[in-house]
Amino acid sequence: MNDLIPKLPLAKYIDELVVWLTINFEWFFDSITTILEGFVEGLVALLTFIPALLLIAMIGFLAWKVSKWRLTLFTVIGLLIIYNLGYWVEMIETLAIVLTAVFISIIIGIPLGIWASQKKVVKQIVTPILDFMQTMPAFVYLIPAIFFFNIGVVPGVVSSVIFSMPPTIRLTILGIQQVPSDIIEASEAFGSTTSQRLLKVQLPLAMPTIMAGINQSIMLALSMVVIASMVGAPGLGTEVYRAVTQIKTGIGFEAGLSIVIIAIVLDRITQKIGTKK
Amino acid sequence: MDEKTIKIKVEQVTKIFGKNTKQALQQLSNGKSKQEILQNTGCTVGVNQASFEVRTGEIFVIMGLSGSGKSTLVRLLNRLIDPTSGKVLIDDQDVVKMSKEKLRQVRRKKISMVFQKFALLPHFTILENTAFGLEIQGMSKEERQKTAMEALHLVGLKGFENQFPDQLSGGMQQRVGLARALANDPDILLMDEAFSALDPLIRKDMQDELLELQSSVEKTIVFITHDLDEALRIGDRIALMKDGNIVQIGTPEEILMNPSNQYVERFVEDVDLSKVLTAHHVMKRAETVQIEKGPRVALQLMRELGISSIYAVDKQKKLLGVVSAVDARKALETQQSLHQIITTDLSTVSPDTLLTDLFDKVSEATIPVAVIDDQKRLKGILIKGAVIGALAGNEKHINVWNEKQDVNNDKPKVVIK
Ligand SMILES: Nc1ncnc2c1ncn2[C@@H]1O[C@H](COP(=O)(O)OP(=O)(O)O)[C@@H](O)[C@H]1O
Ligand SMILES: [Mg+2]
Numbered sequence: 001m002n003d004l005i006p007k008l009p010l011a012k013y014i015d016e017l018v019v020w021l022t023i024n025f026e027w028f029f030d031s032i033t034t035i036l037e038g039f040v041e042g043l044v045a046l047l048t049f050i051p052a053l054l055l056i057a058m059i060g061f062l063a064w065k066v067s068k069w070r071l072t073l074f075t076v077i078g079l080l081i082i083y084n085l086g087y088w089v090e091m092i093e094t095l096a097i098v099l100t101a102v103f104i105s106i107i108i109g110i111p112l113g114i115w116a117s118q119k120k121v122v123k124q125i126v127t128p129i130l131d132f133m134q135t136m137p138a139f140v141y142l143i144p145a146i147f148f149f150n151i152g153v154v155p156g157v158v159s160s161v162i163f164s165m166p167p168t169i170r171l172t173i174l175g176i177q178q179v180p181s182d183i184i185e186a187s188e189a190f191g192s193t194t195s196q197r198l199l200k201v202q203l204p205l206a207m208p209t210i211m212a213g214i215n216q217s218i219m220l221a222l223s224m225v226v227i228a229s230m231v232g233a234p235g236l237g238t239e240v241y242r243a244v245t246q247i248k249t250g251i252g253f254e255a256g257l258s259i260v261i262i263a264i265v266l267d268r269i270t271q272k273i274g275t276k277k
Numbered sequence: 278m279d280e281k282t283i284k285i286k287v288e289q290v291t292k293i294f295g296k297n298t299k300q301a302l303q304q305l306s307n308g309k310s311k312q313e314i315l316q317n318t319g320c321t322v323g324v325n326q327a328s329f330e331v332r333t334g335e336i337f338v339i340m341g342l343s344g345s346g347k348s349t350l351v352r353l354l355n356r357l358i359d360p361t362s363g364k365v366l367i368d369d370q371d372v373v374k375m376s377k378e379k380l381r382q383v384r385r386k387k388i389s390m391v392f393q394k395f396a397l398l399p400h401f402t403i404l405e406n407t408a409f410g411l412e413i414q415g416m417s418k419e420e421r422q423k424t425a426m427e428a429l430h431l432v433g434l435k436g437f438e439n440q441f442p443d444q445l446s447g448g449m450q451q452r453v454g455l456a457r458a459l460a461n462d463p464d465i466l467l468m469d470e471a472f473s474a475l476d477p478l479i480r481k482d483m484q485d486e487l488l489e490l491q492s493s494v495e496k497t498i499v500f501i502t503h504d505l506d507e508a509l510r511i512g513d514r515i516a517l518m519k520d521g522n523i524v525q526i527g528t529p530e531e532i533l534m535n536p537s538n539q540y541v542e543r544f545v546e547d548v549d550l551s552k553v554l555t556a557h558h559v560m561k562r563a564e565t566v567q568i569e570k571g572p573r574v575a576l577q578l579m580r581e582l583g584i585s586s587i588y589a590v591d592k593q594k595k596l597l598g599v600v601s602a603v604d605a606r607k608a609l610e611t612q613q614s615l616h617q618i619i620t621t622d623l624s625t626v627s628p629d630t631l632l633t634d635l636f637d638k639v640s641e642a643t644i645p646v647a648v649i650d651d652q653k654r655l656k657g658i659l660i661k662g663a664v665i666g667a668l669a670g671n672e673k674h675i676n677v678w679n680e681k682q683d684v685n686n687d688k689p690k691v692v693i694k
Binding site for chain 1: 396
């Protein structure tokens, strides 16, 4: 159909770029792999070290702290179901991956969001990249991730980070820019420095919005668990993936249900933290 | 405080919003109008070559319709907005040329601001809000809370320190805004439509309280409003703005009585004079007799002036009562002193009583109502016809004051032989 203009060798260029990066930045990817692996494994070790029932009680207590008894009840019963179905360890592996991915999203996303909220140029560069990150099918990130980080938990975490970071950045920018201009003016009029304005005025006022962004990031990271399992990330996703390939409806449902329970618990708890004064 | 010292001096300050400010500035100096410049360059003239001085301790009101450049002008004073050209001198230091650090110090110590929509921090308590400026300065928690409490006390908000802004009414929130500004103990208060968001009644209370507060704290206040009544009530002097230009600067009386052009005239036209003019403005000279002089002198004075009663005062001009010609003649025949025959139940008002508040007294009185100051000295009297004439805007019946003038000056019209 397109004879006059030859097809752009985009695929070839991308492949070459990935190979070049893999070779020249091996030290970089290797150190990231070591750190992330250590982090996730440490988290898993910690969470499995705590007896399951104690951990359920602790999470239940957290739910009770930020919300009412209803969420507490749901949390405790939900987690007990997961425990009962025998997916406890898988659940913890999934939790560890999600928390790690979200943690990275936060430590990169919030400063980036703050920076973009202060400098127009930064925002103009960041916004299209975020659009790109969110609309590119998540599967596509898996391929280079395997090159850079081999298979296992790390490429899973990395692709989850890429996929889940945009809402945190976006809502940080939004939250800061939504602070009423007269309040900003007031802080300027009383002689604030830029960092005083940011720490005492903008960030506290933006906090509910930023928390909403983090909440969305958690949900997106959770939605990546099955995809991440395709590159070898352990956890509930692996169970779902295996059930699909072996056409085991029952097991697929059990693992899927466990993911839903975790999603609801995480969603409600973080939402409540966000809206609390 | 020395009345003459100048706190703020603004020289030819101009603010143009937009990209082609150079071109716009050029056209502005060629005398193009705000609309023309907007069309030609896409720039908005916020403030055009404004010059004025604010004296120490004065309440300087900047008044104008919405969009006339008031907010822009007041923000040029603390450089929340950078001027395109011109000078802003505060205590002889040019704010425009200041380094960021120096400017920050000025904002922290010298100038505070009160905002139309209060601009309080919703996550801070009232006390924390009040202490905000002090916190920014790095004052210790204990010290700033103590200072903030004093400021809250000053605005009558003691007991509310642990509430949050959304638990308070608008009027109370603005008191917090005021307390926050006062807590820094600045020389200058900038108030941008500070009372415009409040209900009329609360607004009036706040105006009164500001005036009362001002008499004790003696700040230099630049007060922005779009409301002429408010401007006349609280301003020592008023600058009137239109399309970024200052069209007239003067005392409330000067603005009212001598509008410098049609624009000001139109502005002033609708003013409810009864809420602006005071007894001071409409009183007439009262004919008096010193009580020791006795009935004979009183009678002679009345005869020469062609009046049927006269006010009796003591040596300090304190009002003692009134004597009618009939009574004076009777006293003369019966050898009584003036003390014995004066009528003492006169109705009186103070010079700053508004006309709306003295109508009833004036219309009921059979003898003209006497205007007396707080030492009971007779300043003048209110004649029904003159009060009505003043209300109708007849300038003949309105006294334009400066400090030294007095209707009852010491020189009597009639010299007694
Ligand atoms: N940041 C801005 N950018 C562009 N134009 C502005 C800006 N701020 C104010 N203006 C314009 O400057 C003029 C004066 O506005 P302002 O000072 O807010 O008036 P006022 O306070 O008297 O209502 C208006 O025409 C307004 O549209
Ligand atoms: Mg304004």
